[in-house]
Amino acid sequence: MTNAPASSRLFESTALGSLTLPNRLVMPPLTRNRAGADGVPRPLMATHYAQRAGAGLIIAEGTTPNAVGQTYPNIPAMHSDAHVTGWRAVTDAVRAGGGRMFLQLQHGGRVGHPDTSGHLPVAPSPIALPETIHTPSGRQEAVVPRAMTADDIRQTVADFAAAARRAVDAGFEGVEVHAANGHLLHQFLAKNTNRRTDAYGGSVAHRVRFVVEVVRAVADAIGADRVGVRVSPGVTVNGIDEGTAEDTAELYHALVPALAALDPVYLHVIFADPGQPLFRWIRAAWPHTLIANPVLGFGGPLPADGGKAAGERLLDAGADLISLGRAFLANPDLVERLRVGAPLNPLREANWMYSGDEAGYNDYPTLAGTAALAAV
Template structure:
């Protein structure tokens, strides 16, 4: 039976262990969404992960609504990412870019226009902006004639990711963002080819996946889903049936791997009121299955041993433990992360956490 420390092939990527670094928004880019030099140091510190999945990275100005988050839609951003990927590779690591369109969660002060979504339903809560938190705005439904443009934005970002030196890309189809807004019936009230039936609601994800595969190949394309309870106002009435269909579609595309953000255990950050769908998805997806959400070492070892997953993506433990694989292997204590520095600028709480060797 495999362990966390055994190698695994993820499409074109040979990962030396099954401890993946989950995507973690850190807000250290510039206002122009260009990566900054400190990001190279941060990612290189974590190169011992089997694979790094980058922080969510905007595919367009329209789709990026988080202050100081990076993008991949122009030449300056590609050039800004190159030192990051080079530093990771020089440290012996592998890194893929997570491609992000936030949909209705983009405030117009960042996206420079009215936000778009599957339907004209306003998200609950408030958006992070450069002027503090502001109420989310009512989105306009993405028009049929706009959908090819958005798909091309994904394809262009995938091309740019390879030009920037990434080893592949992951489509962010989770957590209540644009693709997830189309997938789940709580946020999709359309009556056209992209709404109504499960097949229609999954159409955008399938077309985005097809377009990206045409650019980078299926073995460098991955997808992240969140088949759990309510996330940023997005929920589905029948997640097992919906995500079973999605798993079959993605399996037929032969993508490199599928990552699932599961409901976390009670009392944790990602606790949800719907049961995990991964047991249903497991037999339907032929490629490597990666699970994420508040996994301890013991729980991770258990799901790998019983075949529930092929690898585990760790998120917050990687914030404060750049050498997380070594700490897990030696069962060493973990550093505690500082929530106040998650989205702050500068090195504090970013590149200053000690390693076992320090």
């Protein structure tokens, strides 16, 4: 039984750079730990993403550009030929279903562990993650990371650029540089994780430098029209603390124009609130496509509409595209369900991240599948 909704801008076709998107709904990066131990995507990942090819855009899960940047066990990577081959099977499957894909490049920085990556994590400063971290043997205390040298910084910038070139070789339309959620680039931005006294720390102008250098290198490698950037103003996950609300505003008032000058095709703001002055300022300052991820109660129950109403409010506030995470996890055919007003599958929290198999990943029913079973 469905209740046909009124027309919504969420289902309008729109442009993203040279791409034509059939709707404004984005599947954002969602770490699910289903790659092999070597970071090579497995066949069940191709199935998972192909099931969701109806999204206007899929941004594939956080993928490490080098070995030391690995966050958790069984996350995908993009620093070898085997990684390119594994991801090519995914992009081929999505393209066959009519979809379009970017790949998020994510370096964990201090969010990592030697038992997972085989390396001591690196970070702007030797300040440990203030919580335990998932490893192959279970949760462990975080280790103190090694402060990055100037050579480490140069090499990491080069690794992001190389991973971006590999992503294009693997069939992705582009990449999203992850500068959010307490990972390495965000660690350079935030006051509590960046205690450096060189040209990459101290003032806001210095703290944004590493992010700008990474985005510039990636844009130079594959073209700015293939590059997006994700940010999370004020978000405190992974022990990050940008400071006061005024500090956060000062930080993004410096970062957003510096990024805009590089002409990335989009900026992706998570936990966006149309009532917040900083979001409104970002919309006014950002000259290109703005993807907004609504505040839906992090860790709480998913709204019955999956975030549709919140997404429409963000469109009204100037966003161009809307990313909905948990709703896409539980509903492979989310776009169609929202379009016709069908009820959504509930998310099975027991398989939220670490199960490693099809359960809670590829076994959510579609409307078509449910109808077929009912007709038997």
